[in-house]
Amino acid sequence: xxxxxxxxxxxxVDGELPAERAASLHRHTDECTECRRDRAVFESLGRxxxxxxxxxxxxxxxxxxxxxxxRPLGWGLFLAGLVVWVVYGVISYAISPIALWExxxxxxxxxxxxxxxxxxxxxxxxxxxxxxxRHIQR
Amino acid sequence: MERxxxxxxxxxxxxxxxxxxxxxxxxxxxxxxxxxxxxxEARDGVQEAFVKAWQALPxxxxxxxxxxxxxxxxxxxxxxxxxxxxSRANYEVKDxxxxxxxxxxxxxxxxxxxxxxxxxxxxxxxxxxxxEHRDILILKEIQGFRxxxxxxxxxxxxxxxxxxxxxxxxxxxxxxxxxGAEQP
Numbered sequence: 001x002x003x004x005x006x007x008x009x010x011x012x013v014d015g016e017l018p019a020e021r022a023a024s025l026h027r028h029t030d031e032c033t034e035c036r037r038d039r040a041v042f043e044s045l046g047r048x049x050x051x052x053x054x055x056x057x058x059x060x061x062x063x064x065x066x067x068x069x070x071r072p073l074g075w076g077l078f079l080a081g082l083v084v085w086v087v088y089g090v091i092s093y094a095i096s097p098i099a100l101w102e103x104x105x106x107x108x109x110x111x112x113x114x115x116x117x118x119x120x121x122x123x124x125x126x127x128x129x130x131x132x133x134r135h136i137q138r
Numbered sequence: 139m140e141r142x143x144x145x146x147x148x149x150x151x152x153x154x155x156x157x158x159x160x161x162x163x164x165x166x167x168x169x170x171x172x173x174x175x176x177x178x179e180a181r182d183g184v185q186e187a188f189v190k191a192w193q194a195l196p197x198x199x200x201x202x203x204x205x206x207x208x209x210x211x212x213x214x215x216x217x218x219x220x221x222x223x224x225s226r227a228n229y230e231v232k233d234x235x236x237x238x239x240x241x242x243x244x245x246x247x248x249x250x251x252x253x254x255x256x257x258x259x260x261x262x263x264x265x266x267x268x269x270e271h272r273d274i275l276i277l278k279e280i281q282g283f284r285x286x287x288x289x290x291x292x293x294x295x296x297x298x299x300x301x302x303x304x305x306x307x308x309x310x311x312x313x314x315x316x317x318g319a320e321q322p
Contacts, residue, residue: 006304007297014278014303016285042307049279049310051253052260056177058164062156065188070152 004028004035013042140204148195158204159188165281166212172276173216175261183219187212206290213273213291220269256319263313271306278303 004012004025011017012029029035093103146154163184170180170187191211198207264272277283277291289296 007300010300010303010307011285014285016300041311045307045310045314046279048256048260049264049275052257052264053168053172053276053280054177055164055168055171056181058167059160060181061163061166061185061188062159064185065159065192066152066156068185068189069155069192073150073152 002028003032009035009038010042013039141200144195144198144200144204147192148198152192155188155192158208162188162205162208166209168280169209169212169276170216172264172280173213173273174219175265179219183216184212187215190215203290206287209277209291210293217269217273259314259317259319263310263317263319266313266317267306267309270302271309274299274302275306275310 003009008017008021008025012022012025012035017025093106140158143154143158147158166184166187167180170183171177174180174183187208191208194211198204264275267275274288274292277288283291285296285299288299292299294302
């Protein structure tokens with residue numbers, strides 16, 4: 001007796017046999033104990049697999065996803081506005097009638113603070129990048 | 139409906155992404171848990187896959203369906219996570235997995251232990267399969283995708299889905315037997 005091909009067997013197990021093909025195989029699938037046993041084994045494997053995989057409860061993804069996809073836009077707008085104001089402020093300050101030594105002293109303070117802030121932010125960013133659990137909600 | 143949501147998302151309005159996330163999250167969690175084996179990692183993987191999908195939306199062909207495209211992203215991301223996990227030699231999952239599993243409704247402790255052992259054995263066998271076999275079993279058995287959907291996700295013909303499923307199921311059965319399980 002010729003048994004089902006692998007493809008037909010799988011389609012039969014999974015209820016994916018086209019109607020015509022199912023009709024033509026009907027006699028064999030009704031009578032062949034070997035094919036029926038194979039089907040029972042594969043169905044049993046499926047049940048065991050489903051029992052072994054327990055997915056966590058859904059409904060928690062959106063807040064985290066939303067935070068992450070909307071943050072870049074917020075940062076982009078904030079930084080764009082900040083850059084415009086900084087450039088405008090620097091130019092206005094540079095062309096203002098204040099003494100040169102005052103401009104140099106203020107510039108030194110501003111640049112020093114920016115460098116300190118930059119290094120702190122860089123350290124935090126490096127620590128965040130190295131954290132494998134950074135995306136998990138705490 | 140889905141197409142309209144995607145077009146609105148592409149204009150940058152994140153609010154329209156929420157229905158897609160909520161609709162696909164349960165299936166995504168099942169698939170990710172199946173592939174990764176750990177609920178916390180699955181959550182992490184699903185969130186990251188949604189973020190990646192959002193970032194890739196401008197390149198998404200709106201004539202395609204969102205589902206298969208998203209599950210392609212999810213599967214690739216889960217595989218990357220597994221590769222990353224293998225490169226972190228200190229990864230220990232088994233005990234955490236046991237803790238994370240719900241106790242179930244078995245009131246008889248002996249029976250509950252047997253069931254837990256059987257589940258662990260199947261999980262262990264699944265982890266031992268190659269990625270192609272494991273993934274197709276998850277898509278079919280855990281999520282219950284039709285062959286046409288699996289073909290779209292894995293980018294293979296439907297006939298190949300059937301033959302790969304056959305070999306994956308045989309491989310799982312052989313692995314279970316090799317691990318000492320009773321003949322299914």
